[in-house]
Amino acid sequence: MIITNITSQKDPERVNIFIDNHFAFGLFLWTKEELGLKKGMEIDESLLERIKSKDELQSAKAKAYEYLSYRQRTQKELEDYLLKKEFKKNTVDNVIELLREAGYVDDLDFARAYVRDKTTYKNFGPYRIRNELSQKGISKESVDTALHEEYHEEVQELVDLVKSKYSSILHDRSDKRFRRIGGFLQRKGHSYDTIKKVLDIIDGKDD
Template sequence: MIITKIEPQKNKDRVNIYIDDKFAFGITKEIQYKYNLAENMEIDEKYIEKVLIEEEQSKCNNFALRFLGYRQRSEKEIVDRLQKKGFKPYIIDNTLDYLKDYGLINDLEFARSFMRDKIHINKHGPKRIRYDLYKKGISQAIIDKVLDEDDGEYDRALKLAQKKLPSYREDNRAARYRKLGGFLQRRGYSADCIYRVLNKLIK
């Protein structure tokens, strides 16, 4: 088999490869140069396979980088997205290694950042944060570690409850106790914390 033509695509970083006067595949110029592909070059199936695997790997790496460009991601989020795009398992594994080599995947730092956002923006408690991190594929050890670093649960729950309590002013004590407790529970605060807050605010 002979490469009979190499033509540029509209995307200046890519070219089309023709073999025996028929279009064969498109690749990046970087891969073309890496594999020394040129017109009139003789090429076999094994070499083509190597080139196409390299092209697929490049696509997967670049897609993952774009996916990370929007916000920090957990490893599971990246894997799930790449699987959804149809990349093969060994290609995904190589991409994960590539991202880790550049420090772009770090579940511990992701979990810390996620917890900060949920605390300061959503006012969530540790039980809710634990559940959400679990869904993101974060290991139990990392979840335990980051939650142990947070010692402000009671103060946050108290402020949240103080802000919410006036909306129950028409209710009797039992109803206020039940409604405020349910509100804090839905936000993910622990039973012990809720008990302390309720006993402080509802006399």
């Protein structure tokens, strides 16, 4: 098999490869340059597989960088995304390893930022944060570390939040108040002890 022509695509980073006077495939200019592909070059099946493998790796990296450009991602999120794009598993593994080494994928850093964000802007408690990070594929060890370093219980903020949201039932001492306020804080991931602290402060029993 002979490379009979190499032409540019509209995308300046990609070229078309013609083999034996027929279009064979498109690939990244980077792949062409790395493998030294040129017109008149003879290729065999082994080199053809190398070309396709390297170009898939480059394509997967490009997709990964694009995906990461919108926001930080977990390793599992990136893996699921690339597999959905039908890249081979070993290609995905290689891309993730490259991005981890370069610092673009860091589950512990993601978990730390997630804890800070959800406590600051959503008033989430540790149970909900732990569950959501677990669903994103973060390891228990990384979740534990992130919560230990970044989570600080702010009971007064929860008291203020409850007073603002449930002002009409604050002085209702029935089970209805406990169910509504307790359910609200529980859905945000707070423990029974935290919920009790909030209600005690509201009721003036925090002495």
